[in-house]
Amino acid sequence: MAKVILEMAQITKTFPGVKALDNVNFQVEAGEIHFLVGENGAGKSTLMKVLSGVYPYGNYEGDIIYEGKVQQFNKIQDSVDVGIAIIYQELALFPDLSVYENIYMGNEVKYKGVINWNQTIVKAKEMLDKVNLKVNPETLIKDLGVGKQQLVEIAKALSKRVKLLILDEPTAALNEDDSENLLELIKALKKQGITCIMISHKLKEVVAIADKATILRDGQTICTLEKKKGEIDERTIIRHMVGREMNQIYPERENKNIGDTILELVNWSAYDTQLGRAVVKDANMHLRRGEIIGIAGLMGAGRTELALSMFGNPKNYKLMGNLALNSKPQTFKHTSDAIKAGMAYVTEDRKGNGLFLLNTITKNVSASKLSGIANNGIINTNEEIKVAEHYKKSLHIKASSIEQLVGKLSGGNQQKVSLGKWLFAGPNILILDEPTRGIDVGAKFEIYSVMNTLIENGMSIIMISSELGEILGMSDRIYVMAEGRITGELNRSEADQENVMALATK
Incomplete structure (x- = not known):
């Protein structure tokens, strides 16, 4: 039987008016990949904040037993000192400092009390090799993409001789390639003896690499599923997460209320003067009353840029072509003009720009x-x-x-x-940019149901999503983009993953 590296016993954490954790029990064996899964608000992140010392000893009830010893972490450094590292979705890096400075921040390589910068760079290169990141250690963090920044965070954790690595929604902001690379790295770290706890809403990731998955619901431990017992599959996870069967992830609807065209783009282009290139090229698109159209495409296809160019052009693109609402030509000089005309835009970056x-x-x-x-x-x-x-x-x-x-x-x-x-x-027209990114399957269903209610009441929705299932499950029609162009239009009846991907790579 494998050694238990972590046990959290009867953990209870209360906030004013809310019991976030209620006698949670959680056990992790050394060298395994263990997912923590649950709906938003189930208590996953709170439990990990208890473990890492964000919520110090005395602020919760229960015991943390790590490597056979009861721990009393009063601050984050206490957990770091025993080999526990946590990496949050919002990365804790200094953008204007170099990769090597970030990796060894607070853990500098010193000789007789003086920082040895040359040796720090050498050591940083060793850590980068461990995470298979081929960048110059002197590169500034702000010059790296999100996927590479995530790897720098892991390299930083490895530099502190981490034994238990906690990743909170590590792939939420990554594209498919970066996500796949990260999952491969987690499997490689397992072979090196590093134990990993991952929080994720992406059930395909859980099925792909989890040895075990513990389900939380309403602040309580529901069960722990094991791969070796054949228990880890999406249907089983969803049932335990939401407390009921969800045979249909996308709510049924018969959209019989689609009306006349409410928005139309003709030869619509947007030129980004900062990038020095067109981000939307000769787009032709229409939206009808009471309709959901999906905008599909790979990362960098121009989907968000298309939305922003329509919604009052907050990025100050140079615009060409025609936009009409209810057959009347429109020229929006500011987002407030678009709002007054009956448009609304729910951004993909709710924390940075939306709220x-x-x-x-x-x-x-x-x-x-x-x-x-x-x-x-x-x-x-x-x-x-x-x-x-x-x-x-x-x-x-x-x-x-x-x-x-x-x-x-x-x-x-x-x-x-x-x-x-x-x-x-x-609004009459609602643009939803990645409306369910980073949220659980139960909350997704609720948002989908709201969308259906809105269009039944005559609203029109433009939905941008990187999840093909979401695009196929919720759209009446689909426009596919690649390199700033609309490469095709598909009706609900003819759309499938193969057709969409063929157009997305055109």
């Missing part, structure tokens, strides 16, 4: 249309509260109250707040 994380649900929801809750320029706080309560209820936002800070919500609930904010603006 005010340090503000409440109330303030976030009302932000898109302050005029709707103001009298003579003064905000009516009672109306603002009514609006926030309405969207909290209708979108099933899980929070202690509408006064909870958005930054404290799970990813799925943050996405619902972002959606509520734009619905309050009362």
